Amino acid sequence: MNLSIIFFIIMILGxxxxxxxxxxxxxxxxxxxxxxxxxxxxxxxxxxxxLSAIFFIILWFVIEKNFITQLENYRxxxxxxxxxxxxxxxxxxxxxxxxxxxxxxxxEKIIKILLFACSSLAILITxxxxxxxxxxxxxxxxxxxxxxxxxxxxxxxxMPIREDQVGSSGAFGAVxxxxxxxxxxxxAMCIAGPIGLMSAIYLSEYASKKTRDIxxxxxxxxxxxxxxxxxxxxxxxxxxxxxxxxxxxGLAIASESALAAGLVMGIMIIPFxxxxxxxxxxxxxxxxxxxxxxxxxxxxxTIKKVIIPAALPGIIGGLLLAVSRAIxxxxxxxMAAGMSANLTANPFEAVTTVxxxxxxxxxxxxxxxxxxxLAAFALGLVLFxxxxxxxxIALHIVRKYREQYE
Amino acid sequence: xxxxxxxxxxxxxxxxxxIFSIILALSLLSLLFISIISKGYxxxxxxxxxxxxxFDQKILDPNNTEEWKTIRKANFNKLVRNAIDEILPGVEDRxxxxxxxxxxxxxxxxxxxxxxxENFSVIGTKEKIWVLADDDVDMLIKGHINRNxxxxxxxxxxxxxxxxxxxxxxxIIKKFFNKTLFTSGDSAESEQSGILGALIGSLFALAITxxxxxxxxxxxxxxxxxxxxxxxxxxxxxxxxINNLAAVPSIIFGLLGLAIFLNFFGMxxxxxxxxxxxxxxxxxxxxxxxxxxxLKSVPPSIKEGALGLGASNIQAVFHHVVPVALPGMLTGTIxxxxxxxxxxxxxxxxxxxxxxxxxxxxxxxxxxxxxxxIYLWADTPERGFIERTSAAIMVLLVFLILMxxxxxxxxxxxxxxxx
Numbered sequence: 001m002n003l004s005i006i007f008f009i010i011m012i013l014g015x016x017x018x019x020x021x022x023x024x025x026x027x028x029x030x031x032x033x034x035x036x037x038x039x040x041x042x043x044x045x046x047x048x049x050x051l052s053a054i055f056f057i058i059l060w061f062v063i064e065k066n067f068i069t070q071l072e073n074y075r076x077x078x079x080x081x082x083x084x085x086x087x088x089x090x091x092x093x094x095x096x097x098x099x100x101x102x103x104x105x106x107x108e109k110i111i112k113i114l115l116f117a118c119s120s121l122a123i124l125i126t127x128x129x130x131x132x133x134x135x136x137x138x139x140x141x142x143x144x145x146x147x148x149x150x151x152x153x154x155x156x157x158x159m160p161i162r163e164d165q166v167g168s169s170g171a172f173g174a175v176x177x178x179x180x181x182x183x184x185x186x187x188a189m190c191i192a193g194p195i196g197l198m199s200a201i202y203l204s205e206y207a208s209k210k211t212r213d214i215x216x217x218x219x220x221x222x223x224x225x226x227x228x229x230x231x232x233x234x235x236x237x238x239x240x241x242x243x244x245x246x247x248x249x250g251l252a253i254a255s256e257s258a259l260a261a262g263l264v265m266g267i268m269i270i271p272f273x274x275x276x277x278x279x280x281x282x283x284x285x286x287x288x289x290x291x292x293x294x295x296x297x298x299x300x301x302t303i304k305k306v307i308i309p310a311a312l313p314g315i316i317g318g319l320l321l322a323v324s325r326a327i328x329x330x331x332x333x334x335m336a337a338g339m340s341a342n343l344t345a346n347p348f349e350a351v352t353t354v355x356x357x358x359x360x361x362x363x364x365x366x367x368x369x370x371x372x373x374l375a376a377f378a379l380g381l382v383l384f385x386x387x388x389x390x391x392x393i394a395l396h397i398v399r400k401y402r403e404q405y406e
Numbered sequence: 407x408x409x410x411x412x413x414x415x416x417x418x419x420x421x422x423x424x425i426f427s428i429i430l431a432l433s434l435l436s437l438l439f440i441s442i443i444s445k446g447y448x449x450x451x452x453x454x455x456x457x458x459x460x461f462d463q464k465i466l467d468p469n470n471t472e473e474w475k476t477i478r479k480a481n482f483n484k485l486v487r488n489a490i491d492e493i494l495p496g497v498e499d500r501x502x503x504x505x506x507x508x509x510x511x512x513x514x515x516x517x518x519x520x521x522x523x524e525n526f527s528v529i530g531t532k533e534k535i536w537v538l539a540d541d542d543v544d545m546l547i548k549g550h551i552n553r554n555x556x557x558x559x560x561x562x563x564x565x566x567x568x569x570x571x572x573x574x575x576x577x578i579i580k581k582f583f584n585k586t587l588f589t590s591g592d593s594a595e596s597e598q599s600g601i602l603g604a605l606i607g608s609l610f611a612l613a614i615t616x617x618x619x620x621x622x623x624x625x626x627x628x629x630x631x632x633x634x635x636x637x638x639x640x641x642x643x644x645x646x647x648i649n650n651l652a653a654v655p656s657i658i659f660g661l662l663g664l665a666i667f668l669n670f671f672g673m674x675x676x677x678x679x680x681x682x683x684x685x686x687x688x689x690x691x692x693x694x695x696x697x698x699x700x701l702k703s704v705p706p707s708i709k710e711g712a713l714g715l716g717a718s719n720i721q722a723v724f725h726h727v728v729p730v731a732l733p734g735m736l737t738g739t740i741x742x743x744x745x746x747x748x749x750x751x752x753x754x755x756x757x758x759x760x761x762x763x764x765x766x767x768x769x770x771x772x773x774x775x776x777x778x779x780i781y782l783w784a785d786t787p788e789r790g791f792i793e794r795t796s797a798a799i800m801v802l803l804v805f806l807i808l809m810x811x812x813x814x815x816x817x818x819x820x821x822x823x824x825x
Contacts, residue, residue: 111720118625126651129654196427218432226806229802298417321653328657330655358657
């Protein structure tokens, strides 16, 4: 017997409780008018009893690890007690069903509490993320000093298998990962920034409604393609193309060059940049444009000298959001970027990124206590805060800018 | 005058930049599609060879037991080899013989075993059966290996090429629709590998995601939009959290799954159950944000009408506002599900990346997901797997297109209803 069966039983019992409550209230209705409609009496009975059973199960699992495991066959007690909890609360509620019992108010109160509990879950998730990365990172920083991690320039997370092994002492200097991440994000922004911005400007200022209706959904397809597809595209088309072109000019380009990964990532975030730019450009008040056009400026002059300066904070905010997406992107770089850390700014060389290293450290056999695994959580912590700060700044700028024109 | 001319020229140039960047974006999109389709469309065919199999009683069931227990252990490979010897006779050299038998996929003997298991009466008879060809032969037949290359640069040598030409002239080597791709799990041999296992894994995970994130997301949206007290610090904090979660990189959710679901709660590794839970955390913000937008766009007169007739707040919301907003909420949910279907990074972290041959039958079985299968195959250098990767991508894209078109349809319908 497992949990899903328990829940199934609770469901069936709940349904029967509903009908029991309904029946009692229908009988009661014959002598005097009830406070609520009969179905509410059924609902309150079903809700009260199944919720107390479920609450009991949750309570059980919270304390199980600490107290109950000493008992023999302790899981059987769970089933028994759950049933008892259900029965007790259903009997108590059943007795309460009388003419003046405000069933509807009670049901609505429970519904509101449930809705509230659901919306608090968002906070729980954030706390969960926070705790999981903080705890493991803390353990990591107990073995490796935080300064070595943040400012060290040598990354080779392989721990020595034998004591006397040469060249695998396990170095955790993450600077090459940060530079690699930013190099690839920079290349991506060089592609996505101009293309996304220019296409947004063209679509919102020049294109006819018909063109816009066709082109906009088409560019949004780019946003819906899974990143693993972009990764495959990078490996199979873009990287060989770049390498071959480099050979023509006598350049030695690594087959996992930062350029290939960055380029493809740039393609991925074009629609992101263009849709945000589109929003902010459309938010620029029409009278600013009309004023500029009215004193004889051409359309492009209006765009360059009036619209873009006015929309600049919004555009910068949008670009920052795009950067945070590029930093956190995983599959493209896992497939197309390099595996070994390389401190370089040369886009033709292979670099590795924070996300690639997280994947490498965690995929495959792992012991949960080795610094190698824990390092992944430290990298996750850095990544989490980097994107959090970028998003915070970006949203702040965008909101400020919106207020300005509202 | 000259000044005006140069200004107009600038204007023109600026427009051209705009058109150029749109064309660039669209041509990159089409390049992506073209390269994947052109690499993958051949994977929907597979090459089979017709073998005259003699279900020899002496090999299968020499003692005439007619029991599956003994027949099971028979040397079915011998049947395949005998048949190959029959159509391409006269090969004596040991090495050559090995090469000869490798024309046919190693799955052939399993196919024969299945045939016998289903029907013992074939024992003793002779039948012509189409069996899978080896992946290199498959590549040659599909034209991915150039026959005119010098021998040392070709995967198929001259001797094998000669045998294949004999088979072709006898018309017993042919391309069929690739059923294997859709009916089997992963395999080390590209001709025997399929996406069914990954597809089922994805479906299980998506089902979990839907069950968890749809009710919770909608409940959150309803609470925040309809019942939450205004100007409350706690509610503001909830909203900030939701917006932040929407921007957290997906791999971080994988770390959460690993630390909390796997290590703290001890749930099974590589299981679609955990995958679905992680994905549901990721899709929650999407569903909440779009459901709130849908609720916001319901005309207030609907709620006010219900309240005016004496309905309680909850009744007004659940009986009148939510049904109107439901198509909009579903649109958001479908878009969230499409994202979850294409997502792979968090699944990598919780271990849904492994070589799994069996097709998962429960949500706690180890499994992969479709995007992960694509990632695994993309890592394999063989030409046969490149083809299958592209085919798997096409299948994934078809699912995504279907889901998104459903979402667009619902949105259109909803907009019409509300107005």
